[in-house]
Amino acid sequence: MKGSPVKPSERIIMLDVIRGFALFGILLVNMPAFHSPNFINQLYSVDVPYGGLDAVVYAFLQLFVQVKFFTIFSFLFGVGFYLFMKRAEAKGLRMKSLFFRRASILLIIGLLHLIFLWFGDILHLYAVGGFLLVAFYNRMPKTLIKWAFSLLAIYLALLSMTFFIPVDMMDELGLGNADDVLPTYIYMYESAPYLEWLSYRIKVEVIPILINIPFTLIPVFAFFLFGLYAGKKGIFEGSAYAPFIKKVQIVTGTLSIPFVICLFLLLQGLWDVGVYKSAATDLFKNLSGFSLCFFYMATLTRLLQLDAWKKRLSWLQFVGRMALTNYLAQTVICFTLFNIFNLYNHVSLSLGTAIAIVIFIAQAAWSKAWFNSFQFGPMEWLWRTFTYGHISPLRRQSKAS
Helix, strand or coil: CCCCCCCHHHCCHHHHHHHHHHHHHHHHHHHHHHHCCHHHHHHCCCCCCCCHHHHHHHHHHHHHCCCCCHHHHHHHHHHHHHHHHHHHHHCCCCHHHHHHHHHHHHHHHHHHHHHHCCCCCCHHHHHHHHHHHHHHCCCCHHHHHHHHHHHHHHHHHHHHHHHHCCHHHHHHHCCCCHHHCHHHHHHHHHCCCHHHHHHHHHHHHHHHHHHCHHHHHHHHHHHHHHHHHHHHHCCCCCCCCHHHHHHHHHHHHHHHHHHHHHHHHHHCCCCCCHHHHHHHHHHHHHHHHHHHHHHHHHHHHHHCCCHHHHHHHCCHHHHHHCHHHHHHHHHHHHHHHHHHCCCCCCCCHHHHHHHHHHHHHHHHHHHHHHCCCECCCHHHHHHHHHHHCCCCCCECCCCCC
């Protein structure tokens, strides 16, 4: 039986809106790494001295954006996985083989993106996690929740291990001084020819990122499982789970308050934990990220149940429907802007954030215009074509036809 991709009429608009919202947050998080040596600053735990408006923007991003949106994207991947498998199964297709092909194509796209353009690629990680997720498709919802919370507990425990290292050993365990590598890193991004830049990146960025996959995959896979749970329970289909969503909003919103306060105190230097500042910041950044992720999704879901807010937020669905295209386009736009036009390391945090907002607004307008004539985003169409092994019509069918 020949497979076919999901028709626009079969989509759950709410998920597209949330996906579009998540894509905006991801761009805000990624923008500093596009225009500044953020990779080295994070690797060596460098405290960049922001002042004025930049300090305000930095605090906002750390408190309300960082870690909050890749988790939403991961959750939606889990929901999407369930819907894909369920629809393939209903059509009598070999759903596992089909999904393995789909994940393999995503892995290729992600590795090309990671190696040749940008170190922040998340697609390769999603593909690897997707291969593992197949083993959980037939598990009971309660089992999925136990696995998800267990993985988060393991991840947070690993983050907390730093606190058990004696103070006098912390400096010895450091990677060294960022000043030793920063000039070369900046030169590579500012002035080096592409092939020299690529060779340097493979050694400094790509290989360490690939080696670190087992660790970085833990929270991603946990949210895959949360999403798979939501898909199995049909949380986004109908209004039966409205009371549950309200409860999630209240609980996670309440939990987020102390986590955000602790993170704020650490960022402002009002809570002195000495050499453990970086570890403590990472811990509370993740704790607040996990809770606010659910709070944001629950809040958006409840707003979308109101006609007025559904109309206000409906424009996000077009960005979400072609999330893969827009995600990759963000890299191409920023790579062109900052690397080819020599703006790398010459853009402030606040200006970079403003540029991110402009880019996203442009993507939203372009996405809506695109769907006036086409059924799928260009990368989504290619992904589906290679997944199902046949070419689906890209253009919309006219009413007359």
